[in-house]
Amino acid sequence: MEKAAMEQLDRVLSEHLNTARETFQMLDQTPASSLEKVSWKEVIQIGEQVSKQATMVGMLYTGETPEIKVLEENMAAYFNTLQGILLLSHGSSVGAGPTLLSCIHGSVKQVVDSSFMLLQGAVSSYGSSSNKTQKLTIPQLVGAVWNACSALKKTPVTNVTAIGRAMKQAAVSMKDVLREMKELKPASSDSADKASIHDSTEAEGKSISDGDDDSFDEELGNDLSPEEMKIVHLTTSIVSETLAVVKELIRYITGLLLQESEGDGAISVDSLEKLLKLCQETGVQIDELGACLYPPQEISAIKVALEMISSFSNETETELRNLNGFTEDFGKACTSLRSSLRLLETELGCSNVGDLVPKLENLVVSN
Template identity: 25%
Template sequence: MSTPSNSDVQAKLRALVDMLVGYLKETNSPKTLQSHENVDGEAIVNDLGKLGIILADNATKVTIACKPPCIPISAIPTIEAMGETLFRISGYIESIPISTGKTLIQIIKSTTEEILFDSAALANSFLDEPVDPSIITSKGYLISTGVVWEACDRFNNLPKSNKQAVITKWEERLELLKDAILEIKKLLDQEDNQGDEDDGWDEIFGESINVTLSTKEKEIVELSLKLFDLVKRLFNKTLKRYIVPLDLPTYNSSNEKEETDGNRSLTKINQTLDQYMDLCKLISDAADELGTSLYPPQDSMAIESKVNDISLHSQELIKVILPFASQEDVNWFNACDTQFKNILAAYHKEE
C-alpha cells in the first residue's frame, strides 16, 4: 500500500467540505419525522453534548495533523474521524421526531448549522484551493478551531425541553418589545423637548435625530405606545401563567378523560406551546416593523397594515389560550381582546 501524499490529504479535506455543504442544505430543509413517539428532550441534548465533545477533540487533532508541515499519514485518519462524527450528528438531527417540539428542534437545527458551517470553514482553511468564499469563509485554522470548540459547547447549553426552548425564545421577544417601547418613549420625549436649547453635544455623539412630528403623527405614536404596552402585558401574562408553569388544565378535562396515552398528551402540549410561539413571532415581527415606521414622514398604509397584524395576531393568541384559562383569566383575556379592538378602531379613526 502506497504512502499517502499531500494530494490525498487535499482530496479528503475537499470531500469533507463538500459533504458538509450538502449537510447544510439538508439541515435547512423543513423535513422532520412525523412521529408521536415521546422523546426525552433532555436525553437528546445530552447525546448531542457528547457528540460535541467528540467533535471538538476531532477538530483539535485535525488542526495538529494538518497544520504546516502536514503529515499525510497522520492527517487522513483524523479527517476521516471528524467526517464520521459530523455524519453522526447530521443523522441524529434528522432522526428527531416532530413530537419533540418544533421550537426546540429549530434551536437544535440552528446550532447544528453553526457547527457544520464552522467545521467546513476549518477544513477549508487547510485547502490549497479553498472553495468559493461566498459558500464557506475561513479565518485561518487557529481561529476556525476555536470557533468549532465554541460551537460544540453550545450543544451543552441547549434547552432541555420544548418548554424551555419556548421560554427562552419568548423572553428574547419580550426584551425586543421592551426595547421598542423605550424607543417610542424616546421619540415622544424628543418631540416634547423640541423647544429646549441645543448645546450641540448630541450631534457630536451621533444622538441627534432632529425629529419633528405633526399633531396627527404624534397621535399615531401615542396610540402605538398603548398598543405596545398592551402586547407587553399579554406576553407577560402568557409567559407567567401558561408557559412557565405549563398551566394547560384542559388536557385533564372531560374532553380528554379517555386519553391515556401520555405520549400524545405531551405531543399536544408541545403543539400548543409551538402555536403560542408562532403567534409570538408574528406579533413581535410586526411590532418591530411598526416601530421603525413611526418616524416621520409616516407611511399611513404601512402603519395600518402592521397595526392590523399586531392586533389580529394578538387576538388569535388570546383565542388559543382561552380554552386553558381559569375563569379569572378568561375575564382578563376578554378585557384584553376588547382593548385591542378599541385601539384598532382608534387607529382607523385617525386615518
C-alpha cells in the same frame, strides 16, 4: 511531490465534505414519529468527541508539517465523528415541531460549518512552511469548533422550551420598540429655530458642513407636533398593553415547563406553534408602528398594524381556551389592550378603525 500531495489531500477532503453534506440534508426532514427518540445528552457527548478531534488537528500543526498519511487518518476519524453527531441529532428531533427543529438544525450546523473551515484550513496549510500566517489561523479555527460544540449544551431539548425562548425573543424586540417610542419628543423652540436657519441658509445657496447635517440627524423624531405626540402616547400605551398580553403568554409557557417535567399530560405542539407565530407576527406589526410614528406619521399603516394586533388578541384567546390556559390575568391584559385601542380609535377619528374593538368584545375576564 508537494503538489501531488496537495491534490491528494484536496480529493480526500472533497469526498468527506460531500458525504457529510448529504448526511446533513437529512436534518431538513423530520424523522418518523415511530422512530426511537435519541437523547440530546448523546449529541452533547459526541460533540465533546468532535472537540477532541479538532484539538488533534490543531496539535498536528504545532511542530513540523505532518505526514500526509497522518493527516488523512486524522481527517477520516474526524468525519466519522461528525457523521455520528449528524445521525444522533437527527434522531433527537423525533417529535420536534418547527421551532425546536430549527434550534437543533442551527446548533448542529455551527458544528459542521466550523469543522469544515478547520479541515479546509488544515489542508490549505499543508506544506506551506513559508506561510506562517496561514498556520497561525489553525488555533482560531479549532477554537471556533470548541465554541460550536459547547453551544450544544444550551440548545433547547423540548418543544416547550424552544417555543418559550422564541417568544421571549419576540418580547425583547417589542420592548426595544417601546423604548424607542418613549424617546420621541415634541418639537422645541430651539429645533424650530435651527430648522428656520437651515432653510434660510439653503435659500442663500450656502452649503452646510457634515457636522451640521449630523446634528439634524440626531434630532430626528424630536420635531413632532402636539397632535402627533398624542398619537405617539396612545400608540405607546397599545404597545405596552400588547407586551402585557405576551408576558401572560410567557407565564403560561413557563407553567407548561413544570407540567412537562412532571410528565403531566400531553401538550399540543401545533397550538403552541400557532401562539408563537401570532406573537412573532404581532412583533412585526409593533415594529411597523414604531416606524410609522416618525413625522410625517403614516396613519393608514398604523390602522393596518392595529388591526393585526387586535386579531392577535382574539386568536390568542381562542388558542389559550383550547389549551385550558386562559386565566384571569390574561383576560385583564386583553381588556386593557381593548381600552387602549378604543382611545386611539377616537383620536384617529375614522370609521375604518371602529371595527377593531368589536373584535375584542368577546374577551371575558374569568372570575
